[in-house]
Amino acid sequence: MPWKYKDFADIPNNKDRVYLVAESSDKAIIGGCMLTNIAGEGDISNVAVDARYRGQHIARELLKNLIELGKQRYAMEAFTLEVRSKNEPAKALYLGLGFEIAGVRRGFYDKPKDDAIIMWLYTDK
Ligand SMILES: CC(C)(COP(=O)(O)OP(=O)(O)OC[C@H]1O[C@@H](n2cnc3c(N)ncnc32)[C@H](O)[C@@H]1OP(=O)(O)O)[C@@H](O)C(=O)NCCC(=O)NCCS
Numbered sequence: 613m614p615w616k617y618k619d620f621a622d623i624p625n626n627k628d629r630v631y632l633v634a635e636s637s638d639k640a641i642i643g644g645c646m647l648t649n650i651a652g653e654g655d656i657s658n659v660a661v662d663a664r665y666r667g668q669h670i671a672r673e674l675l676k677n678l679i680e681l682g683k684q685r686y687a688m689e690a691f692t693l694e695v696r697s698k699n700e701p702a703k704a705l706y707l708g709l710g711f712e713i714a715g716v717r718r719g720f721y722d723k724p725k726d727d728a729i730i731m732w733l734y735t736d737k
Contacts, residue, residue, distance in 0.1 A: 615658075630685070631658070632678050634670050643670045647678050647691075654682040654691035659702065671705055679709075679735065689736040694720065697727040706731050 623631045623646075634643035643661035647654050656678065661670045682688040695702045697716070711731040720728035 628686075630678070630681055632674055632681065634661070634665075634674055636665070643674055645671070645674045645678050647682050649682075649686045649688070652686065652688060654679070654686070654688040656691055656693040659693070659705075666701075672709065675705070675709055679733070683735065689734060691733045691735070693731055694728040695731065696721055697729050703729065706733075709733065 620631070623629050628649040629646065631644060631646045633641045636642045642665045644658060645656060645660075646658040647656055649655075656675070659671060659675065661674075679688075679691055682691060691711075692714075693706065693711070694717070695706060711733045713729055714732045715730040717728040717730065719725055
């Protein structure tokens with residue numbers, strides 16, 4: 613679901629949230645991802661790269677940096693995220709970073725209806 617301006621504006625006031633962005637050389641935001649600290653575990657969401665900049669490993673670099681930030685700032689060792697079952701690029705991205713499939717939430721997404729694949733990464737393994 614698209615976020616409103618206020619959703620983004622509130623992030624710096626939340627000590628349990630980090631939103632990392634990638635910028636183009638002219639300082640436009642071309643990608644981003646968010647980390648939420650939930651009782652010492654990292655919940656990753658809002659992973660997206662501007663369609664004009666995809667396929668350049670921007671998402672991979674953003675996520676590697678976000679995970680490193682989570683380890684340093686919150687001492688996180690476990691990270692989780694949800695992805696639409698039909699989103700092959702995103703699934704390949706996460707599996708390539710070492711995330712493993714832990715379960716499925718049937719009918720979790722709307723517009724269009726889809727299952728959610730739950731993934732976890734344990735960095736202490
Ligand atoms: C998913 C998304 C964030 C990937 O961003 P990206 O910057 O293009 O991804 P990267 O270039 O970092 O790709 C890293 C890896 O992801 C996988 N991947 C990325 N795009 C892919 C595609 N179109 N098809 C298959 N695998 C793909 C590959 O394994 C790739 O590694 P490789 O290039 O060595 O093969 C981007 O396609 C996007 O914004 N999609 C729309 C929003 C979305 O679906 N977000 C995820 C929500 S859970």
